Amino acid sequence: MRLVPTAASFPITLMLSHFSPLAMGGKMKWPWAVSLKARSVASTTCWNTCTKASFFYLLMNKDRFVSIGTYLPSAMILAANFSIMSIFFWVKSGHREPGHGLEKSRSGSGSAGSTTVQRELFVPLLAVTISQFLGVFPLFLFNHLPANVLSVAFSAFAVLNCALPSVLSYILKTAYQPTLQHYQLIKCFSLLLLGMFLSALATLNFSLAFFIGLLASPLTFMQPWPKNDFARYASSALLQLVSPTAVMFSATAFFGLDVGEVLRDAAFGWNVWGMYTPVVIWCVWWPAWIAGSVMVLGPTS
Secondary structure, X not given: OOOOOOOOOHHHHXXXXXXXXXXXXXXXXXXXXXXXXXXXXXXXXXXXXXXXXXXXXXXXXXOEEEEHHHHHHHHHHHHHHXXXXXXXXXXXXXXXXXXXXXXXXXXXXXXXXXXXXXXXXXXXXXXXXXXXXXXXXXXXXXXXXXXXXXXXXXXXXXXHHHHHHHHHHHHHHHHHOOOHHHHHHHHHHHHHHHHHHHHHHHOOOHHHHHHHHHHHOHHHHOOOOOOOHHHHHHHHHHHHHOOHHHXXXXXXXXXXXXXXXXXXXXXXXXXXXXXXXXHHHHHHHHHHHHHHHHHHXXXXX
């Protein structure tokens, strides 16, 4: 009976052959060293095979491609922009501005004249968490409604979306009376999540991450305006122009499409193909827009 070596027995055969003192000129070669070497060769071969896959390249046509090292940084820079601003507002929230009457946080360790304040995280975390979970409703709504009512439903949702930041801001002020620090932390946590999501998405779908990051970039420049009513309402109006609903209406009008047909195709892609574009729009971009709009309308003098 003849034993035929298989792929599963190859590492064992390799180790036994090199375990012999006669191997390699009579010198002992330990099996763990051979095993590590075999694993290194296997991992290198696997990496070389994977780098030849289309996942790592953006194909311009059948004869030209762009490497991942060329196109990925553009989307990563947009995502890093949100993360950097998140860190900035985290640092800024820990310091009280001199003579500011809105800050109610208790002073941290140090003298009475110290500008360092203790961060109160409950209200900002609650606001960001609620805004993130609100995205489940439009995601479910536009993926389960009948096709003949999608256009009307989206128009009604767009009108509601215009008033939603003001309503949420009023509820937040009435229930918790947040300070300027709370609104700074709301922006901090919201941009942090947005940057993390877009960084992960950039490795899977470069174009989607790039365009969402580009459309959400005005959120970087938004900030609370406690003493400037004109800047507060101008910023709110700008955010309304770049809201997901406004962008979708503008894009469909520019390309001559019906918004109902676009939503129907998106629902088909979600239900049949598992396409995650609606998830990115309603559970990543729209919650960040809600949090940014509430933050802009927040503190008043």
